Amino acid sequence: MNILSIQSHVSYGHVGNSAAVFPLQRLGHEVWPVYTVNFSNHTGYGAWGGSAIAATEVAAIVEAMAARGALAQVDVVLSGYQGGADIADVILAAVARVKALNPAATYTCDPVMGNARSGCFVNPAIPTLLRERVVPAADLITPNQFELGFLAGVTADTLETTLSAADAVMAGAPETGQRGPRAVLVTSVERPDREPGTLEMLAIDAQGAWIVQTPQLPFKANGSGDVTAALFTAHYSPRFGQPGAAADALARTTASVYELLLRTQQSGQRELQLVQAQEAYVNPGQHFAVRRVR
Template sequence: MKILSIQSSVAYGHVGNSAAVFPLQRLGHEVWPVSTVLFSNHTGWGSWRGPVVDADDVHEVILGMEDRGALSEVDLVLSGYQGSSAISEVIIDAANRVRAANPNATYTADPVMGNKNSGCFVADDIPPLLRSKVIPAADLITPNQFELGYLTETDPTDLESTLASVDRAFEMGPSAVLVTSVFRPDREADTLEMLFADQDGAWIVQTPHLPTKRNGSGDVTAALFSAHYRSGATPEESLERTASAVFDLLTDTEEKGAPELLLVENQERYVNPRDQFTARRVR
């Protein structure tokens, strides 16, 4: 499978394309990364150096690929954090150009906005932009539970309300939704769940809840799940493989006290994830 990934890039650490590309390559996919920023490190460190790539320059890179006839070969377009309306327009245009060249191609959008602990941490104009333009253009979206509620203007808490929010997301355009972190009040203690739903049903997988999180884990999750699902794995298989790989990646990173994801050291887990979690159908 050939994947066009339009995301940020950092020299140190693993977020955006610097988190998504290598795991996808280890799965055997051809990945064509296009950078939206070229930073020294992710912004969670508090300071960073390097440029934001101008939206027109990103567009020129896409057009250059189109000149080579490459867009007709793309099976999946993947995007993450979108920091401005200009870059969103470029990404949506790229997805549309790919679909025009290959009607079987799909677009996965990770609508990065915030989480339940920190709230919404993007500029005020980003959520309306995601609601009105990005989400309707996507085939699969990968919000966390907080982002799902923010996007759909709902309040998902338990399983029933989360599924209702997913249904609202369907009405906005996407045909599939991966909720990357679900916190239900009636779940087992110290656990975290991931929910996927498409037009055929809904499934959930539960893992232990790790005490800390590293930047970039959501980017890895969106990339792995999209690749498995787009390659023909069942929803259950896609959830189980993704949950297992990301859990082991985070566990190893935490146990070794690494400040950034140990992405390279855990590469075998992407290809051969342990059979440790079981997804179950909930609808």
């Protein structure tokens, strides 16, 4: 596949495109990264160098790629953290152009806003923008449980409420003609009745819903959501919406990400051991059972 990935960039560490591009390439995909910010490191350090890239510059890069005939070759558009509210227009315009040239192309949106522990950590205008304009244009979204709750306007905590929230987002707003995404991957599902010391992910599409459970590793890994969104997109998109596609993509993604996180924890390093764990993307040694929940 040819993947146009519009995300942030850091020189040190692995978040945004700095987390997504290499695993996708290791799986054999062609990735064309377009950066929305150019930082020295992720903002979790509290200090960084660099700046957000102006929306006009991002648009100019996409326009020049179009002039080379690249947009007609794109199979998937992937977007993540948006440095400013005006980037959404550029992303949506790129998606529309890609789909006009290749109607089979899909758009994956990782609606980065925050998490249950930290709350929202993006520009205050972005969550509403994601909910009202960007997510409805996506085919696949990959929110965490907190972000899904915001998108649906509900509290998503139990399995039932999380499934209902995903259904609500996928339904869109038929009364206004606004469609919703066709598939949802919910990362970092923390329902109160799960087994202690575990973490889950949930995949939902028109074929059903599936959940997978892994041990919860006791550390924070910036960029793991970006890797998760990229890997699930890579595994799911070639069979988008087909029977078994979501369950298979969920199993493969979970195995790879868990092995990456385990290797990172064992290294004692703060940053993801993205290169060191590269075999896990192609041939993970970990395997977790995926269970159908409807």
